[in-house]
Amino acid sequence: MRDRAMPISRRGFAALAAAGALGGVARPVIAQGAPLRVGLMLPFSGTFAALGENIAAAIELHIQERGGRFGGRQLQLIRLDDESNPANAVQNVNRLVGRDRAEVLIGTVHSGVVMALVQVSRERGIPLIIPNAGNQAATGELCAPSIFRSSFSNWQPAYGMGLWLSRNGVKRAAWVTWDYAAGNESGEGFRQGLAAGGAELVRELKLPFPETNFQPLLAQIPGLNLDAVGSFFAGGGAVQFVREYAAAGLKDRIPLCGSGFLTEGTLQGQGAAAEGIKTSLHYGDGIDTPKNRSFREAFKARTGRDADVYAVQGYDAAQMLAAGLDGVRGNLDAEREFSRAIRSARIDSPRGPFSLSASHNPIQNMWLREAKGGENKVIGIAAESLADPGTGCRMA
Known part of the structure; x- marks a missing residue:
């Protein structure tokens, strides 16, 4: 070989x-x-x-x-x-x-x-x-x-988040991300996770990577009749998005959640705006x-x-x-x-x-985490022993 x-x-x-x-x-x-x-x-x-x-x-x-x-x-x-x-x-x-x-x-x-x-x-x-x-x-x-x-895989954390939401009362959600592979693959996982529990992804809101002009996207959210907003951003973009989501008055009206990278390594910069955000990832604080x-x-x-x-x-x-x-x-x-x-x-x-x-690819738990006091505290399991579907894989 x-x-x-x-x-x-x-x-x-x-x-x-x-x-x-x-x-x-x-x-x-x-x-x-x-x-x-x-x-x-x-x-x-x-x-x-x-x-x-x-x-x-x-x-x-x-x-x-x-x-x-x-x-x-x-x-x-x-x-x-x-x-x-x-x-x-x-x-x-x-x-x-x-x-x-x-x-x-x-x-x-x-x-x-x-x-x-x-x-x-x-x-x-x-x-x-x-x-x-x-x-x-x-x-x-x-x-x-x-x-x-x-x-x-990009699919796994977002699928776990969508699945947990759909099993906990969410019926309508939107996805906000950069328009590139990680954001789009995560968005597809989120959509499939929602669908597995009978919930609907009603809108995908995207902007080019690595732009951070979030205001036009945030302005659309109140009119969509949503139960939750899921998101994939990372690094400095995640810090800015979370802070602006809260500043727009959305934090207490429509819960923000997402793939774990939304709050992974970013909590210090996000401060109080991140408090209470739930994310799904294969690792977290307090295991x-x-x-x-x-x-x-x-x-x-x-x-x-x-x-x-x-x-x-x-x-x-x-x-x-x-x-x-x-x-x-x-x-x-x-x-x-x-x-x-x-x-x-x-x-x-x-x-x-x-x-x-x-x-x-690892078959692994997607932990449900909540941002509390500067930590991504594990509070449960969003999806247990989750395997990526490996779409298109034909092992020789």
């Missing part, structure tokens, strides 16, 4: 072609007894630097817990800053698997950048574990035996299990920072890699057995135990 290109759908090929061609990439030839070279292609500068650092630190934490070896192989991490720049993605992947001879890839945060990683994994069979990017295609139409995700407590303590001791969803996704990427390598005693030439070992593993995650779907 590593030396045979796998077929790419027409739509998927167009997405990958936009990033450029990965010419000249070949499987690295590494002596079996040598350290396993793991390429970490993550943002270590720019807007998403904190996310990349938490993912990397959590990977290092689990390697340390395992005494530096998975499947009997010592691990060597190769860090590469992808700057969250899709224009440089092909060059960066070529560097990792060419010059740096990475045998395994872990990356990345940005959905546009991850497409180059997906392509090289499909074409050469180099194992790829995605510790954040939620674009549907990676575990949908572009799925492959060598591609795994330790995070989420009271021995695994989560020990993980948070160890991460804090190692980094001086509190763990977040990005740290959890990095930690579990390392756990998945360990499961695969343990299953083949460190021999990556046993490709099918490596893939099968990860696919059949039950990962003891801080978020709660999970396994993988047929398309290699």
Whole structure:
């Protein structure tokens, strides 16, 4: 499989072609007894630097817990800053698997950048574990035996939120987001979650990414006769949207909710405007299990920072890699057995135990969270053991 290109759908090929061609990439030839070279292609500068650092630190934490070896192989991490720049993605992947001879890839945060990683994994069979990017295609139409995700699909958190609303009295809701892949894929999940409980998505209100002129959208909401407003925004856009939603007098009239990234890492900037907002995500504050407590303590001791969803996704990427390598005693030439070992593993995650779907996306609880006192407190389960449908996935 590593030396045979796998077929790419027409739509998927167009997405990958936009990033450029990965010419000249070949499987690295590494002596079996040598350290396993793991390429970490993550943002270590720019807007998403904190996310990349938490993912990397959590990977290092689990390697340390395992005494530096998975499947009997010592691990060597190769860090590469992808700057969250899709224009440089092909060059960066070529560097990792060419010059740096990475045998395994872990990356990345940005959905546009991850497409180059997906392509090289499909074409050469180099194992790829995605510790954040939620674009549907990676575990949908572009799925492959060598591609795994330790995070989420964009569909999952929003579906969980829609499902919970529909089961708790909401009949009519709107969706507000940026008009780009993450917002649109989340919106489809929200619509399906609402429909599963008999509720209706009556309007989608969008603006181009990354614009933040929310006033024309907010002005339409009062006339729609809504029970709730769902939303996907992240980072600075989420801070501004939540504050302006409250300032428009909507907060106490029509509950605002959404995919967990609406309030993940943004509560300090949102302040009182976020208080009471409910979101759905695969991790949250206050999960009271021995695994989560020990993980948070160890991460804090190692980094001086509190763990977040990005740290959890990095930690579990390392756990998945360990499961695969343990299953083949460190021999990556046993490709099918490596893939099968990860696919059949039950990962003891801080978020709660999970396994993988047929398309290699986590089957996991979508926790219901409420913003309280600067924390996203887990108050229940929005959708239990939720599997992404993996639409279009035809595993070779």
